[in-house]
Amino acid sequence: MKQLRSFIKKEFFHIFRDPRTMIILFGIPIAQLLIFGTVIKNEIKDVHIAIFDQSKDETTLEITNKILSSGYFLLDENLENTKDIETIFKKGKVRQVIVFESKFGEKLIKEGKAGVQLIADASDPNVARLVNSYTTGIINDYIKKMYPNLKLPMQIEPEIRMFFNEEMQSAYLFVPGVMALILMLISAMMTSISITREKEMGTMEILLVSPLRPAQIIVGKVIPYLLLSIANAFVIVLIGHFIFKVPIMGSFILLMFETILFILMALCLGILISTVAKNQMVAMFISMIGLMLPTIILSGFIYPIENMPTALQILSHVMPARYFVTIIRAIMLKGVGILFVWKETLTLIGMTLFFIALSVKKFKIRLE
Template structure:
């Protein structure tokens, strides 16, 4: 029995002395709890909206002021006609447009009923539902407080329309996000493990003493995975289109070119991880924990970035998947061209060049 107690004590000492084990046991669960606790929210913050007020009367102005003073919405633009709605949604910043009918206040007081149209960008269904729900609630609350003792029912009836996703299909949100997640994990993880495997098996020494330069070795490692990942990207897009009925409203060629750029960026990131990791286990750990969770949480794949704390919103800017998800949704659902996604594309190109330069710099000609 004493031997068993000594053995158990020894195992505790071994666990407490190993920083990696302590990180897995305590660090990661605490970090996940804190991150998910701050990210998963049912409220919205600072959603950009546009307003087309045809009435421009006292009642519509009071409702607009109440909506903007709620803290949930930010007025991006006052529209002059309904023709601007499509263009402003395609730019991606505005998530909801509120349209007041002409003679809004007069109809409300005379007939006891008036109409307001709520149009949301449903390429992100979760955000669209929340925006419509909050706006409807604010409008109804205004009516109740304005006429608390009114006997007959005074109503403002919101007419809801969902842009780019009329039926609110969740697949429209998940397919682009899952595509980014799969390509990131396959490309980065497999590439990082490939080189660290060479280190563990000792075959890296053969490569290091060969006439090949570091750039040539990196290209040789990346190219096979690049070609295979392109095939996988095509399969994901076709499955999403034919099985889940996600439309490809824009150019399929542009979509594939953007996918190739993202894959190449992920492969370069995988090469960088392999230059840091000393074995396959470390490379897999960095890839899974360092890439999978941030891709799910900080890319806008599931949780709207606008709802997150400011710190996480800032961190999301260094997540490549954030820009790729935006690009895929814009091309597939909104049918936009390169002019609308050039900023996100330039950011991915800059990240790719940065990872390439850092990988070549860290790649050493001899094993330590």
């Protein structure tokens, strides 16, 4: 036990002496969180639009002013005919063209309905759907307020309410996902590099002849990064909560328990990578490429898993980040307890035990 404590202490001293390691552990996660939280958004803002107003009456002018004063849109051009629509879309700046039919206001009062066409640049379908949805909402809101007794053409008017994120803040989506991405990369990458560094520097021979057992060597490698990753996770949660206003509706203790479990799983995965990597470059390449892209694409972090092809949905079941993202969002945003995330928790525990067993086995083979 004394030898294990000395080994762990040596690992801490080695980590704290290397400024590059400290930057990777604490600098990169904070920078990534701030970049993802402030740059990546799924709301629209200052979208350039063009308007073709064939009526130019008081009603269309008021609707136009309401759309432009919403803060979501900027008027790029007033069109004179429909032939300019394709040309203006090809320039790539305008995302939507609003076309009011002639005698819009007169038809709205006399007939109870008037036509407005929303034409969006669907080269980015997500933005196109959002832009049309925002514009439709603004127009309908104006008509309801100005003409409360007017019967709109729609027979069914759904009332929409957003649970757990009523203001549709993108930080609620990205902070849990970025947390999973950072912890997976940092934990797995640092531990995978740690053993390959020993092999490259020639100090692996010292470990080979030491009285430490394979399990003790793995524990000694894991514990320093486990503690530092927990501190890292704590910082990420604080930044998400106080800077990006992401709530923590559930138990903070449960949140940290699930985070520690995920970190431990990632550390064991990093040890497994280090047993098959020949040098630090290979270990870093496997950690970055083999874990970063699947974590982003197949975890539900950005893209809904339900919308993926069946093959990718099946493949996503072996991605640990998928279960962690589900757990974190459920605890932070919905305030649920362990009874609602026990399946995902058991899956992470199973993966952790599997990686531990496989790492010890492969590491033991290398020692022999």
